[in-house]
Amino acid sequence: MHYIEIKNINKSFHEGDTVHKVLDDVNLHLNEGELTILLGRRGSGKSTLLNLLSGIDIPDSGQIFMNSTEITLLREPARTIFRRKNVGFIFQFFNLIPTLTVNENLHLALELTDNFTPEGKERAKFLLNEVGLYDRRNSYPDVLSGGEQQRIAIARALVHNPGIILADEPTGNLDFKTADKVIEILDDLVKKNGKTMVMATHSRELTGLADRIIEFKGKSIIVSSQRQN
Amino acid sequence: MYPPRGKIDHFIPKAGLRYLFTHPWQTFLSSIGIMLGVAVILSIDIANESSGKAFDISMESVTGKTTHRLLSRQGDIDLSTYIKLRTEAGITISAPVIEENVKILIGNGYTATFLGLDPFSEREFRNFISADLTGDNTELSQLLSSNNKVLIPESFAREAKLTIGDTLSLKWGDGVLRVVCAGLIKSNEDVSGNRIEQFLISDIETARKLFNKGNFVSHIDLILTPSEVERITKTILSNPTLQLSTAEKSNETAKSMTEAFRLNLNAMSLLALIVGLFLIYNAMTFSVVQRRRLLALLRAAGVTQKDIFIQVMAESIFIASIGTIGGIVGGIFLGKIMLGL
Structure with a gap:
């Protein structure tokens, strides 16, 4: 069953009079429970595709179906609500709320999805233990290292039990050692929870984890390949 | 959703x-x-x-509760008209007023309106001459019994450092008049601390002598009902040199100056x-x-x-x-x- 279907997607950005076509007639499908890696150079369109999948941005034309919902038909407020309920997003720069503690960052995600219940709080506690930062639950993000912040961001993305995890260069702002640790945690948690995940990266080293690799070559050619198990 | x-x-x-x-x-x-x-x-x-x-307070201080004003097109108005008003038209609430602009010669000089009023007719129009004198009524009796006695606003006395008994020199036309401060008026001017216009008040007899008015006054202030207006129109205004204007209209000149x-x-x-x-x-x-x-x-x-x-x-x-x-x-x-x- 296809969890995500992308049909004839086009996306351009305007810079003055110049038009930069980033995605040109893209057709894709992603299966439920799979880890898909979007591979390509910086500026190749990986983040653009993730933003379209999450509903942060909309395509110029084409359709995107997620779990049978056509998100390209939704208006902005509805897309935001859909995103916060169904998508867990992990950003390159963590994007934790600096004025909320680690615990409150997770609780905000629960509150926005109507999951701020004793069970939800218990799940937040469980995930903080899983990423090894329960002891830092009352700290503010700015006193944590980059690796610790990204581990919190992973916990936040999973805490409301979304159908899909989207990760945009999750190790792009981390050193190699920390990046390995973060990927290990992310892979472990996603697989343990049976989640579908799409990760954008420019690092070929991560392709070994993927069920499916979609490589961005040039502006319009997208090569999809299946990992041989 | x-x-x-x-x-x-x-x-x-x-x-x-x-x-x-x-x-x-x-x-x-x-x-x-x-x-x-x-x-x-x-x-x-x-x-x-x-x-x-x-x-507005300053204007009200001068006009009081006056609704109408009887004026002469030739300048001053004969006091016989005042008598006719009371006898022929039966208008009892009326007050003759002498009004002149003077300059008080203190410091750089203060422009002021000199008002000569009849204390016995004033109670209905303006309250400062009959009730608001500081202390007892010794000043009122002095105002009536002696010549060249005036009342000045308390705030002005404070600003110009004047006390009761001080002599003031007033420039009027080419001449200089000398008057004595007989009392102070607690004027409404203190509400804001701003003063648009100063005024001096004397008994009407003192004003007549100071400004050589003889049997004339500047105007007659009136508080009239519509029926009384009609009566005046039929009797007094048969004299074409006289005119009846509303107090508002009289204030318009002053208002336009401050516009x-x-x-x-x-x-x-x-x-x-x-x-x-x-x-x-x-x-x-x-x-x-x-x-x-x-x-x-x-x-x-x-x-x-x-x-x-x-x-x-x-x-x-x-x-x-x-x-x-x-x-x-x-x-x-x-x-x-x-x-x-």
Whole structure:
């Protein structure tokens, strides 16, 4: 069953009079429970595709179906609500709320999805233990290292039990050692929870984890390949 | 698709308010911006309103409760008309007035209106000659029994450092008149501290002698009902040299003289409003721009534009409340300073 279907997607950005076509007639499908890696150079369109999948941005034309919902038909407020309920997003720069503690960052995600219940709080506690930062639950993000912040961001993305995890260069702002640790945690948690995940990266080293690799070559050619198990 | 109505998220306000408290200088500066805006608008408005009120009070002090004024087209009005008013037209509430412009020769000089009034007719029109004398009525008897005695406003006496018994020199035409201060009037002028016009008051007999009026007065003040107006029209106004005007019309000349003054104040008030609005707008823009990253992070976390708008509005109201309270206090203080200038 296809969890995500992308049909004839086009996306351009305007810079003055110049038009930069980033995605040109893209057709894709992603299966439920799979880890898909979007591979390509910086500026190749990986983040653009993730933003379209999450509903942060909309395509110029084409359709995107997620779990049978056509998100390209939704208006902005509805897309935001859909995103916060169904998508867990992990950003390159963590994007934790600096004025909320680690615990409150997770609780905000629960509150926005109507999951701020004793069970939800218990799940937040469980995930903080899983990423090894329960002891830092009352700290503010700015006193944590980059690796610790990204581990919190992973916990936040999973805490409301979304159908899909989207990760945009999750190790792009981390050193190699920390990046390995973060990927290990992310892979472990996603697989343990049976989640579908799409990760954008420019690092070929991560392709070994993927069920499916979609490589961005040039502006319009997208090569999809299946990992041989 | 939307969360149930009435649910109040509390981590969003918490994130916003913590930002305000963890950046106290930014919050303080935003509040100061609003405070200045409110203070500027309020102080100019206080000064404007007070000046206008002072003018109205000053006009009321001179005209009192007068509804109409009997004037002569030839200048002064014969006292025989006053007698006719009472006998032929049956108008009892009337007061003859001698009004002259003089210059009080103290310091750089003060322009003043000299009013010669009949204390026995005045009670119905103006209250300062019959009731508001400071101390007992010794001054009133002096005013009536002696020549060249005048009453002056208490505030003017204080400003010009005059006391009862002091002699004042008044320039009238080419001559100089000498009068003695017999008492002080507690005038309404003290309400604002601003004075549009000074006035001196004497008994009408003193004024007649000082200004060589003989059997003439400047005008006769009247408080008339519509039927009395009709009666006067039929009797007294048969003399074509006489005219009956309303008190409002009589004040129009003085009002037109102060029109430019009021226009300036209004222009200043509008300017203050623009400056104030600009200050408030800038303060609020500064406050939002400084938190742009936090707002973007909240949006990325899945907070809707509507929730962000509500949050920004709530914080703006919070900052604006602090600024407005400070601005009102500052505005009253500034207004008082401006009125003292």
